[in-house]
Amino acid sequence: MKRSIIKGVGRYLPKRVVTNFDLEKMMDTSDSWIRERTGISERRFADLENGETTSFMGAEAAKKALEMADMAPSDIDFIIFATLSPDYFFPGCGCPLQIHLGIPGIGAMDIRNQCTGFLYALATADQFIKTGMYKNILVIGSEVHSSGLNMTTAGRDVAVLFGDGAGAVVVSASDENNGRGLLTHHLHADGRFIKELWVEAPGARFRPHITVDMIENGKIYPTMNGRYVFKHAVTRFPEVIMEALKAANVSLEDVDIVIPHQANQRITEAVQMRLGLPKEKVFSNIHKYGNTTAASIPIAMSEALEQGLIGEGKLVCLAAFGSGFTWASTLIRW
Numbered sequence: 001m002k003r004s005i006i007k008g009v010g011r012y013l014p015k016r017v018v019t020n021f022d023l024e025k026m027m028d029t030s031d032s033w034i035r036e037r038t039g040i041s042e043r044r045f046a047d048l049e050n051g052e053t054t055s056f057m058g059a060e061a062a063k064k065a066l067e068m069a070d071m072a073p074s075d076i077d078f079i080i081f082a083t084l085s086p087d088y089f090f091p092g093c094g095c096p097l098q099i100h101l102g103i104p105g106i107g108a109m110d111i112r113n114q115c116t117g118f119l120y121a122l123a124t125a126d127q128f129i130k131t132g133m134y135k136n137i138l139v140i141g142s143e144v145h146s147s148g149l150n151m152t153t154a155g156r157d158v159a160v161l162f163g164d165g166a167g168a169v170v171v172s173a174s175d176e177n178n179g180r181g182l183l184t185h186h187l188h189a190d191g192r193f194i195k196e197l198w199v200e201a202p203g204a205r206f207r208p209h210i211t212v213d214m215i216e217n218g219k220i221y222p223t224m225n226g227r228y229v230f231k232h233a234v235t236r237f238p239e240v241i242m243e244a245l246k247a248a249n250v251s252l253e254d255v256d257i258v259i260p261h262q263a264n265q266r267i268t269e270a271v272q273m274r275l276g277l278p279k280e281k282v283f284s285n286i287h288k289y290g291n292t293t294a295a296s297i298p299i300a301m302s303e304a305l306e307q308g309l310i311g312e313g314k315l316v317c318l319a320a321f322g323s324g325f326t327w328a329s330t331l332i333r334w
């Protein structure tokens with residue numbers, strides 16, 4: 001059977017930096033509250049008016065990933081795009097991405113699994129490669145949150161957490177038999193908790209999908225039961241990481257780096273302590289970007305590569321938790 005290897009990784013972050021002090025001017029919050037509770041100092045906001053959309057950012061990240069893989073867009077035979085903030089209600093972002101990259105005609109699918117979206121996408125790509133259906137797949141995570149947040153005091157508990165950005169990887173088929181590649185994936189969801197972190201509207205369960213009343217009552221904004229989400233996250237992260245290690249028959253000591261979805265620095269630290277891992281083995285960049293949902297893991301992978309934390313032969317564990325609830329892990333021998 002073919003193995004899947006990651007040939008290229010890229011990221012794109014909007015230029016506009018929004019600091020906690022900037023947020024203080026929009027709502028009743030403070031830099032110290034945000035930093036103490038979340039570890040976030042700043043985040044990026046997309047310039048939508050000048051075309052910095054979810055699909056555009058995904059394409060820019062993809063171009064970097066292709067460059068690293070030494071490949072052209074025309075070498076790609078399938079697209080998997082993870083996002084909860086597509087440019088349009090439909091079609092998904094895989095289609096406009098083709099226009100940005102100039103590759104119409106190949107298959108494109110969107111994955112809507114929120115903070116776990118990138119890992120669901122990666123696992124899906126791996127299956128297509130292993131069965132021999134595709135050879136080179138672009139897997140993208142990209143989000144524009146800034147246009148969908150309630151930037152007033154009423155929405156402050158959620159608004160301060162999120163930022164915009166994109167990351168992408170090229171997953172390619174390999175015949176090598178040296179242990180490298182995507183080793184194991186573990187995907188979970190528990191729909192009993194949909195309302196703990198969600199955006200209720202617009203939705204096709206309403207006629208029409210959106211009303212003035214919904215807008216006025218804030219149904220178009222994400223709402224979250226923060227403490228509840230936090231409690232589940234700090235349990236599910238260690239659990240799903242250990243599940244991956246067990247499946248691959250390796251121990252925590254074998255892992256070179258854990259790259260968790262960047263939800264909250266306190267969650268990351270709690271996971272690190274629960275697992276008894278040294279701090280430097282758990283990647284964090286949330287202070288710069290906030291929570292970028294499906295984009296956070298590929299952005300982090302791209303930075304970890306640049307910092308030399310990922311390299312050939314390293315054992316890398318990716319893990320995520322988020323709305324749904326959904327949670328997942330992937331283990332990679334780089």
Ligand code: UT7
Pocket residue numbers: 028029030033034037038115156157158160197224225226227228229230233262263264267291321322323
């Ligand atoms: O990818 C998964 C997505 N989400 C997450 O992982 C988030 C998980 N949850 C969390 O990270 C935390 O629950 C938060 C950071 C969202 C909140 O931290 P917390 O320690 O659970 O605070 P809290 O919600 O219990 O709120 C404490 C206080 C409240 O005031 P009172 O009732 O004590 O007077 C809030 O109204 O902090 C207030 N508050 C704020 N104050 C200043 C809530 N948001 C803010 C804010 N600035 N932005």
